[in-house]
Amino acid sequence: MKHVPAMQSLTPAVDARYQTLLRKLITKNGIGGKDSTAFVDDAKKQKLKTDESSIPLPVFEKGIHVNQAPPTSSNGLNGNSPTDDSTSDLSKTVSSTQDDRANDVKDEIMRNVLTIPMLKYDDLKAATDNWSDANLLGRGGFGQVFKGVWLNSLVAIKRLRDTDARNRELIRELCLNQYRHDNILPLYGYSFGGAEACLVYQFMACGSLEQKLRSKSHYPPLTWSQRYRIAHGVARGLQYLHTMTGTPLIHGDIKPANILLDQCLMPKIGDFGLARKGPYGEERTHLKVSRVHGTRPYLPDEYLRSRCLSPAVDVFSYGVVMVEIASCLPPIDRNRPVPLLSDWIQQQARDGLDFASLEDRLLQGTPHSNPGLCREFVAIGVHCTKYSRGDRPTMLEVYKRLDNLEFPGKHYM
Template sequence: MSLLITPLAAYSKHNCRHPKLLEWVVGRKCGYCSCNLRYDSYPFFDFLSLPPPSPTLAANNCHRTTTTDTIHGKGNGKFKLFVYSIITSAIVTSAIVVMIVAIAVWTGCYCYACGRNSVRRSIVEDSCMQSDVNWESLDFWTLHDATEGFSDSNKIGHGGCATVYKGNLNGVEIAVKRLSMSNRSQEMKTEMLVLNQCQHRNIVRLLGFDLEEQETLLVYEYLPNLSLDKYLFDPERSRLLNWERRHIIIVGIAQGLLYLHQDCQPMIIHRDLKASNVLLDKDMNPKISDFGLAKLLFGDQTHDQTQRSAGTYGYMAPEYASEGFFSIKSDVYAFGVLVLEIVTGQQILKFIDRIHNDNLLSFVWRHWTNRMTTELLDTTVRQSCTTNEVSRCIQLGLLCVQKTPIDRPTMSTVVKMLTTNSSLLVPSPPATIESQAYMQNDVASTSSELQPR
């Protein structure tokens, strides 16, 4: 059956039939440019005159329509639900990430603040200094003002990793060590750890410290006579060190090392003992300083080895300089070199006898074996010396610079030799060190690891 639609009513129904197209098809609806063709198994062309469809057919038709609409509705709902799920997941994930970052930042700031407060609480107070200074309140600006803005006029020392300034804090003279930005933080921690447990008249006192994000400041007792090298190797100032004072300095350094090796737990190996690291108080008494390279030996440990030897050439024991082995005997070797410097007034790295091609150790050895010890003395003290004490100090210095660690005495033996008339062993030739020119080249080539401090 066919139904003609307006405006194509002028066409006859026969013109709109397509027998071939509709052959063998039950129920079909087609739309063309000239007509709308439909046929089915039930009447549909006169909706007004035909009786209502049977309930079964209407129900089926309604079911088909509802099912189609439901299917389309469910499809749109699932897509929307999928989109909402993605958006919700992204928001929740972002919130979690932001929360984690915020917690991490807050925790870092809190730990940093707690660490600084903990460090401040552990500052060592100088019990001998009667003052109203509150060491726990020290901060960068307090020390900045105390040193007049870290002015050059207050600069009293400068090294590869720090500059030292004189300061005045509420009438108390202090020394402020300002570590450079490139300084290794481990050295600072070591020095603080060592000096916090050291209380000895021949060890410099750490009074306080301040840790800032970009600054590290260590505060020491101020020692007006600065370091030993300022006097020992200066032609004019060396006159202030007569033999009696030099002997007192030697004994004081020995007692300070004995304290580090025997009375401290854990045992402390200084590793960088030299004239510039011995400070002098107002009475010219020595105090060992600069513990940035110190090592701690725990329990029954007597020695250790490092892959990175650090210290100053000339003062380094052969086994330490070549293989990284260090022990209390490493400090004994450095002490022996320092004793010979104090006696002769000559510096280990700068002395060379071009006639015999001697360095300081071989020069002293040759004069001692030829019984010409008086000629070794600094000319400024020859008139004030005691020959026996000078000879014993030279012999002791040679014993301390023996090549093999086992042949060197301990510091307890050294102190006994210096303070009594106990017999001394006969030394063997000292450890051989290279000539000055070679050593200078070596220092330059390894300055990144063995920079003098």
């Protein structure tokens, strides 16, 4: 019964039809007094939401065609979908397919909530020395992240803002607990008992890949063995997400800031706030979304303009990261003739540039230089950032290509 308060906290983001079990528990056991009675009454009045963001990691099923025409107007990041007839038809399709998967979604939410430890807010507050600024690791769209000591272990605690987006973030992270892998940041626990909801993760001692690539004055340059370990680990994690079940899980925001590094520089993919379940079945190549979210320099054109989401979006993002790892060039540079790195590297490939010349300048001319490995990294990046998603490799193919690379020091990592 200790999970009932947590389940109640999730109700604003979960459709009323998925809350049957919770209402039965409250009614049968008299949990929560007047507030619980009010909850049951409010749940009965709650209307069905047809936007796909109302359920976690949504799956769009039969009825959405692969060759569906794109909308008449395009949207930038976080833009609203056009309100035309095609959007109306899409909403009807989503509504009908939600009926088919209502029980699966409910079971997934409840199963994952019940398997994750629920922690006391006051314990997390004490772990961070009352949310001290000295322990602040960073800020994001959903809140703040603090370093803390919990059960004598260093952890990262994400304190979430009290918004509707927070509820969706919570559900996604809790549902993703089933995707456990060496290269995916593990969730240790959660708390709903205090002023803010909190999520507790493994603490990553070496920060993010972005810090390693950008803060050159604070860190020595990564060796090629370290760069390979990071690229190889991220590819392994992504191919796992894309292939573990019949329905791929699309991260949606792969970038250096979301690639976290432990004390051995082993990468773990974090921040699944934009993750979604992708198309399923051999005849489905992508699904249409009503809104585009993510980080512009890492997103392909078919997603930005046509709202076509598929695992190829993650492949594209990974390709940009690969070029960054090899060269330390920024993903966007207004001083470049072609500002976006993904567009610029495609142009350089067409012009016949030797990719070895793009090696991180801090490595060139040193014993750590490896032009051949740089050439291979950039070539993979070029392949992954092809304009047409059909021309890009799968993450499994990328992983195998990296796994087969041979270079001095590889087997001593």
